[in-house]
Each structure stands twice: as structure tokens, then as C-alpha cells.
Amino acid sequence: MNQKIKVYVGMSGGVDSSLTAALLLEQGYDVTGVYMKNWTQDLPGMICPWADDLADAKRVAVQLGINFKVFDFENEYKHKVVDYMIEEYKRGRTPNPDIMCNQEVKFKLFLETSLEEGADMIAMGHYARVEDGVLKQAVDTNKDQTYFLYRVTGQALQKTLFPLGEFTKPQVREMAKARGLYTAAKKDSQGICFVGKVGIRDFLSVYVEQKPGEIIDKSTGRVLGHHDGAIFYTLGQRHGLEVGGGLPYYVVGKDMDKNEVYVTTDLNDDTLWKKTVGLASIHWINEAPVSGTYQIRVRHRAPLVSANLMLNEAGVELDLSNAERAVAPGQSVVIYNGSICVGGGIVV
Amino acid sequence: MKITSIYLDHAAATPLDERVLSAMQPFFTEFFYNPSSPYAPAIEVRRAYEAAKQVLAKQIGAKSDELIMTAGATESINLAFGNIKGHVVTANIEHHAVLEAAKLRAHTLISSDARGYVTADSVRAALRPDTELVSIALANNELGTIQPLRDIATVIKQEREDRLAHNNTTPLYFHSDASQGVGQLDINVARLGLDMLTINAAKIYGPKQMGLLWAASHVKLSAQIVGGGQERGLRSGTENVAGTIGFARALELATEHRVYEADRLRDLRDSLQERLTAAFPEAIVSGHPKHRLAGHLHISFPNIDGERLLFSLENRGVLVATGSACAANKGTRSHVLTAIGLPEKVADGSIRLSLGHLSTKENIAQAGQIMIEEVRREYDRVSR
Numbered sequence: 001m002n003q004k005i006k007v008y009v010g011m012s013g014g015v016d017s018s019l020t021a022a023l024l025l026e027q028g029y030d031v032t033g034v035y036m037k038n039w040t041q042d043l044p045g046m047i048c049p050w051a052d053d054l055a056d057a058k059r060v061a062v063q064l065g066i067n068f069k070v071f072d073f074e075n076e077y078k079h080k081v082v083d084y085m086i087e088e089y090k091r092g093r094t095p096n097p098d099i100m101c102n103q104e105v106k107f108k109l110f111l112e113t114s115l116e117e118g119a120d121m122i123a124m125g126h127y128a129r130v131e132d133g134v135l136k137q138a139v140d141t142n143k144d145q146t147y148f149l150y151r152v153t154g155q156a157l158q159k160t161l162f163p164l165g166e167f168t169k170p171q172v173r174e175m176a177k178a179r180g181l182y183t184a185a186k187k188d189s190q191g192i193c194f195v196g197k198v199g200i201r202d203f204l205s206v207y208v209e210q211k212p213g214e215i216i217d218k219s220t221g222r223v224l225g226h227h228d229g230a231i232f233y234t235l236g237q238r239h240g241l242e243v244g245g246g247l248p249y250y251v252v253g254k255d256m257d258k259n260e261v262y263v264t265t266d267l268n269d270d271t272l273w274k275k276t277v278g279l280a281s282i283h284w285i286n287e288a289p290v291s292g293t294y295q296i297r298v299r300h301r302a303p304l305v306s307a308n309l310m311l312n313e314a315g316v317e318l319d320l321s322n323a324e325r326a327v328a329p330g331q332s333v334v335i336y337n338g339s340i341c342v343g344g345g346i347v348v
Numbered sequence: 349m350k351i352t353s354i355y356l357d358h359a360a361a362t363p364l365d366e367r368v369l370s371a372m373q374p375f376f377t378e379f380f381y382n383p384s385s386p387y388a389p390a391i392e393v394r395r396a397y398e399a400a401k402q403v404l405a406k407q408i409g410a411k412s413d414e415l416i417m418t419a420g421a422t423e424s425i426n427l428a429f430g431n432i433k434g435h436v437v438t439a440n441i442e443h444h445a446v447l448e449a450a451k452l453r454a455h456t457l458i459s460s461d462a463r464g465y466v467t468a469d470s471v472r473a474a475l476r477p478d479t480e481l482v483s484i485a486l487a488n489n490e491l492g493t494i495q496p497l498r499d500i501a502t503v504i505k506q507e508r509e510d511r512l513a514h515n516n517t518t519p520l521y522f523h524s525d526a527s528q529g530v531g532q533l534d535i536n537v538a539r540l541g542l543d544m545l546t547i548n549a550a551k552i553y554g555p556k557q558m559g560l561l562w563a564a565s566h567v568k569l570s571a572q573i574v575g576g577g578q579e580r581g582l583r584s585g586t587e588n589v590a591g592t593i594g595f596a597r598a599l600e601l602a603t604e605h606r607v608y609e610a611d612r613l614r615d616l617r618d619s620l621q622e623r624l625t626a627a628f629p630e631a632i633v634s635g636h637p638k639h640r641l642a643g644h645l646h647i648s649f650p651n652i653d654g655e656r657l658l659f660s661l662e663n664r665g666v667l668v669a670t671g672s673a674c675a676a677n678k679g680t681r682s683h684v685l686t687a688i689g690l691p692e693k694v695a696d697g698s699i700r701l702s703l704g705h706l707s708t709k710e711n712i713a714q715a716g717q718i719m720i721e722e723v724r725r726e727y728d729r730v731s732r
Contacts, residue, residue, distance in 0.1 A: 058655065059659045063659075063663055
């Protein structure tokens with residue numbers, strides 16, 4: 001029934017996008033697999049395995065007998081996602097590159113390029129659902145990826161298919177296995193794709209000079225130790241402080257100009273917990289919601305919490321029913337109305 | 349040994365021959381001694397090692413004290429080039445090991461013809477008064493084309509005589525990387541007119557990371573790996589006794605079966621080639637039609653993607669090579685195919701089939717059938 005609908009599926013070489021292509025083919029779509037070559041940085045001792053991923057994506061496409069292409073978005077990705085991320089960190093904030101990647105690359109550049117090449121729609125292996133341009137949480141709420149998708153436009157979603165939104169991850173593995181897909185047992189990727197497995201700190205070290213500074217106890221003002229750059233620390237962080245002895249210390253703030261990191265042992269410190277959160281750079285997937293009670297999520301997979309939303313000139317003011325821990329500037333807060341992902345903004 | 353797929357990539361790697369394995373085995377356990385140690389069991393190991401080198405030397409018509417054992421062909425090539433300061437002549441279809449070594453020096457790359465054949469005349473034209481080394485592989489790894497080493501040696505001999513007559517004392521050496529032809533062709537260093545020869549064990553059902561450089565006694569080498577002074581000080585490090593024993597046994601076996609095996613592989617290869625070209629008249633076979641390794645078949649199906657074909661064949665249990673990754677992986681198109689002037693549309697649809705011990709009449713017939721089906725499937729998809 002879907003025979004004439006031409007769909008370009010983003011295939012990363014993982015099991016999710018592999019099954020996405022297989023399912024759409026079974027549903028009768030005219031499917032083309034596309035690997036997006038994004039920017040990667042080879043760091044010493046750790047190589048982002050994009051060549052293997054590309055080969056895996058292509059293997060599955062060949063298995064399915066579908067066309068396969070490579071879109072090279074290296075420059076755009078570096079410019080829009082990587083540079084953004086580094087700049088945000090330099091400002092002392094905690095950005096989310098995956099959200100930026102969806103906004104700028106997957107649901108913009110990839111969509112536009114696909115449409116230009118004659119596709120009617122695009123599809124991705126995200127765990128999310130779309131109904132008439134409305135973004136909804138995946139059936140598998142544990143796997144739901146709408147947090148990363150809140151900056152996508154309703155128009156883009158009108159042209160998007162997320163066939164995995166109806167299934168749980170174990171079901172997806174099972175279905176991939178049943179179809180004998182080459183990637184059925186492949187491990188899920190970890191961490192930020194272009195950073196590979198090294199972790200953000202090692203990644204940033206390539207771009208930002210290490211600058212020793214003081215770790216200061218917020219309550220006493222006492223210098224507890226030294227760090228090699230405030231940029232590497234984020235609110236609520238416990239590990240990697242290298243401040244020994246006694247109760248664990250948590251980051252409660254930092255001064256980027258002074259290059260100082262403030263810590264506390266007090267888990268109930270005011271700065272660690274926020275009951276009101278201001279958001280800027282607001283994005284609504286469709287029309288703006290009216291003020292009222294919504295559910296919000298402060299990070300991927302965090303439980304939904306109830307909040308009162310007030311629209312103001314600066315953006316959005318959220319009054320949370322319960323205080324949330326470690327809501328860092330630069331981080332995204334996503335707003336839900338029931339199962340519908342309405343949009344969200346970035347913590348000021 | 350259990351190999352379920354149909355393996356058509358013997359030019360990339362070969363399984364260790366059981367007889368080679370048995371020859372090597374005691375040298376891992378019972379005769380583990382360091383050949384440099386003074387006690388009797390170690391001396392026995394030293395003798396076995398020297399005997400293996402003599403076997404290797406005999407197979408190529410050389411003396412065993414002219415061999416330097418190395419960890420594979422690439423190291424051997426690096427050693428051959430190591431002491432060269434002057435100009436180097438080599439071909440644009442050479443293996444990366446040779447090309448990269450040449451690039452570190454003043455060099456001229458000769459173009460092969462469309463068959464991947466390097467003529468003696470083209471070598472003559474590239475020689476300069478300061479040329480110190482000519483390096484041409486015995487056979488090309490992608491196309492299987494066998495080079496006219498004796499003719500090239502004649503050119504080099506003439507050049508040496510000219511230099512003598514003109515009081516030019518610059519030495520001129522002739523090196524050949526025979527990794528790809530060893531075991532399949534009769535290699536005699538004197539007959540071929542070489543000064544240096546690289547061979548390795550990995551392509552002849554011997555162990556990997558096992559190679560050697562033969563250098564005639566007049567050739568000056570400089571050590572690339574220094575240390576305890578093994579191999580006449582030219583390659584330090586405790587001798588790879590088991591590897592050398594295996595290498596010798598492998599070369600012995602290859603020589604023993606060479607004529608029979610070459611005929612067998614040629615028949616199988618030719619039948620496969622005929623079948624594929626009959627099914628796909630547009631297919632292009634590259635390499636020299638006459639001077640070609642018996643097990644090699646390089647074939648291109650214009651307008652299809654060789655890497656797709658590789659994956660679909662893999663899916664059906666047939667393992668092949670493609671020198672040319674998909675056009676999307678730009679910059680990775682085989683330098684050999686570019687050098688012989690294959691248009692991109694043809695080069696990108698290329699696969700290399702290399703037959704060997706694991707090839708049988710049955711599995712080659714089966715592979716032929718599978719290939720026809722998969723190529724047809726790809727053509728159907730492309731024309732949709």
C-alpha cells in the first residue's frame with residue numbers, strides 16, 4: 001500500500017536503524033538506506049569506528065536488497081554541532097550535542113537533502129512516535145528518545161517515520177534476529193558519537209588548554225585542591241574531583257572568569273536543587289502551549305516530573321512540584337503534555 | 349579444519365598447511381631454546397634454524413648467509429630500501445610498502461600499461477645517472493600480472509656497463525617484491541638477474557609475519573632494527589625459529605606441487621572466467637591475458653558497486669576481495685585500477701578472486717553460480 005512512497009532511512013550501522021529499514025521495506029515502502037558521514041575526531045588510543053559502522057550499514061542494505069547512499073555532512077556537522085558544543089563548554093555550560101545534531105543535521109540537512117533527491121519521507125531508528133506532525137513518547141518509556149527530539153519542527157515530523165516507537169528494545173533485538181539482520185547482535189553505541197568512547201573530558205582537552213585552578217569549599221571558602229580547568233566540571237558532578245577524604249564533594253558552581261570550582265559535601269545545598277527553572281532558546285514543535293501544568297524532563301531517561309509552566313518575555317519559567325537535582329545551565333528541559341512532547345528550552 | 353565458506357581471497361591470506369604446522373610445533377614447546385645460548389639443546393635449535401635458512405636459500409638459488417629473516421614482506425622491503433639515498437625507480441602499481449618507501453626518496457614512478465604490465469623500455473627511460481634502486485614486483489597483487497623481470501634486469505645490466513664506461517660509480521640495485529608470485533612461479537635470483545628479493549610465508553600456507561630479504565653479497569644494507577646483532581647485525585632480535593622452520597617447509601611444499609597446482613588453478617580460474625564473462629558480456633577482465641598468476645581473476649562489472657557485491661557474496665558464503673571500496677568512500681579507490689586507467693564506473697564494480705588450496709572444482713562451480721545470481725541481482729536493482 002505504501003509502494004509509491006519513497007523513504008530515505010538514516011542507517012548508522014546499528015541494530016535499531018537496521019530494523020527500521022527492514023520494517024519499512026516489509027510495509028511496502030520504497031526504501032533507500034543512507035549513512036550520514038558526520039565529523040569524527042580520532043583521538044590517541046581510541047578511534048571512532050565510523051568505517052566499520054558504514055560497512056555494517058551497507059551490509060544490511062545489501063542484505064535487504066535496497067539502495068544505499070552516503071551523505072557527507074562532515075563540514076556541516078563540525079560547524080553546527082561540534083563547534084557549538086565546544087563553545088558552550090567554554091562558556092561554562094553543559095550542552096547536549098545530540099539534541100543539536102537532531103535539530104541541525106538529521107531533521108534538517110538530512111531531510112532537505114533526501115527531499116531534494118526525490119524522497120517523500122525520511123525515517124529514523126529513534127524510539128519515538130509521530131502522529132500527524134505531533135511527537136509522542138515511545139511505547140518503551142524506558143528507551144524513549146523524545147528528549148533528544150524536542151528541537152525538531154512539526155513540519156519535519158510530518159515527513160518522518162519512526163517505526164520503532166511501537167516496540168521495546170528487547171522486541172527490536174528479537175525482530176532483528178528473526179530476520180537474520182547482520183547487526184542483530186551488535187552492541188549499542190555508547191557516549192557521544194563523534195567523541196567515541198574516550199569521554200568528554202579527553203575530547204575537550206584537544207580543543208581547550210588545560211588551566212589549573214582552585215577547588216573551593218563553598219561554605220568555608222577553603223581551598224581544597226586544584227583542578228585543571230573549570231570547563232571540565234559540571235553541576236552536581238561528584239567524580240573526578242580528586243579531593244580526598246571524608247564525605248564526597250559535589251560541584252555546586254563555578255566561576256569561568258576566575259577558573260574556580262565550588263564544591264560542597266552538603267547534598268541538600270540550595271544550588272544543587274532547583275525548584276524554579278528558567279528556560280531560554282525555547283522551541284515548540286507545533287504551537288506554543290498555554291500556561292498551566294505539564295510534565296518535564298531535565299535529562300534523557302530522567303523520570304517525568306510535574307511543573308507549572310508560565311510563558312514570559314524571556315522564555316519560560318517552570319515551577320517544579322518537587323525540586324530537581326543538578327539542573328545545569330546549557331542543559332535542555334523538555335516539556336510534555338501527557339505522552340505528547342511539546343517542546344522545551346535551554347536552562348539559563 | 350573447518351571452513352564453511354567458499355574462500356576466494358588466497359592473495360590476501362592463506363591457511364597454514366597442516367604439514368607446516370607439524371614442522372613448526374616442536375619449536376614452540378620442546379625446542380624453545382634461544383639459538384644464541386651456548387648449551388647443547390640450544391645449539392641444536394641453532395642448527396635447525398640454519399638448516400631451514402639453507403632450505404629457503406636453495407629454493408631461490410641463493411646462499412643462506414645472504415638471507416635476512418624479517419617479520420613479513422613489508423619489513424623486508426623497508427630493509428631493501430633502507431640504505432638507498434639516491435634516486436629510486438618503481439611502478440605506479442606497486443604495493444603500498446614499496447610506494448611509501450620510494451616516496452621517502454627521490455623517485456620516478458613508471459606507468460604500467462593497461463594490463464598492469466611494466467615494460468623494460470619504460471624502466472630504461474626512467475633511469476637517471478643517480479638512480480640507485482629499481483624495485484618492481486614479480487607479480488601484481490591485484491591483477492596477478494607477472495612482470496618481465498629478466499628483461500628489466502638486462503636493461504639494468506646495460507646501465508651498469510654504461511656507468512662503468514663513464515666513470516659513474518653510483519651503484520644500481522635491482523629489487524623485486526615477490527610476495528605475490530612466490531610458490532607459484534619458479535624463482536631463481538640469478539636467473540632473474542636480481543640483487544635483492546623479498547618473499548614471505550603468509551601467501552604460501554605458511555605463518556604470517558614471516559618474511560625474508562635476500563641480498564647479494566655486494567649489496568650494502570643498513571640495519572633498520574638494531575640490538576643484539578642477529579642476522580649479521582642487519583636485523584636484531586631473537587630469531588623466529590618456529591616461523592623460519594615453517595617458512596622453509598611451506599616454500600618446499602609449494603615448490604614440490606608448483607607445476608601441478610598452477611595447472612589445476614589455471615583450469616579452475618579459466619572456467620570461472622569463461623562462465624562469468626559469458627553470463628555478463630559487459631564484464632571486464634583486467635591483468636595480462638598471458639602473463640598472469642594462475643589463481644588470479646580480476647573482474648569488473650561496470651556500473652555496479654563492487655563493495656555491495658562483496659557483501660552480498662559474503663552473505664551467501666563466498667569471500668572475495670575488492671580493491672576498490674565504494675565511490676562514497678572517496679579517496680579509497682585502488683591506486684592500481686586508477687593507474688591502469690580503468691574508468692571509475694568500471695573500477696568501482698571490481699572484485700578480485702584469487703584461487704588456491706581451498707579451491708575445488710565443486711566449490712568454484714558453486715561460487716560461479718552464486719556470483720552470477722548476485723551480480724544479476726545487483727544489475728536488476730540498478731536498472732530499477
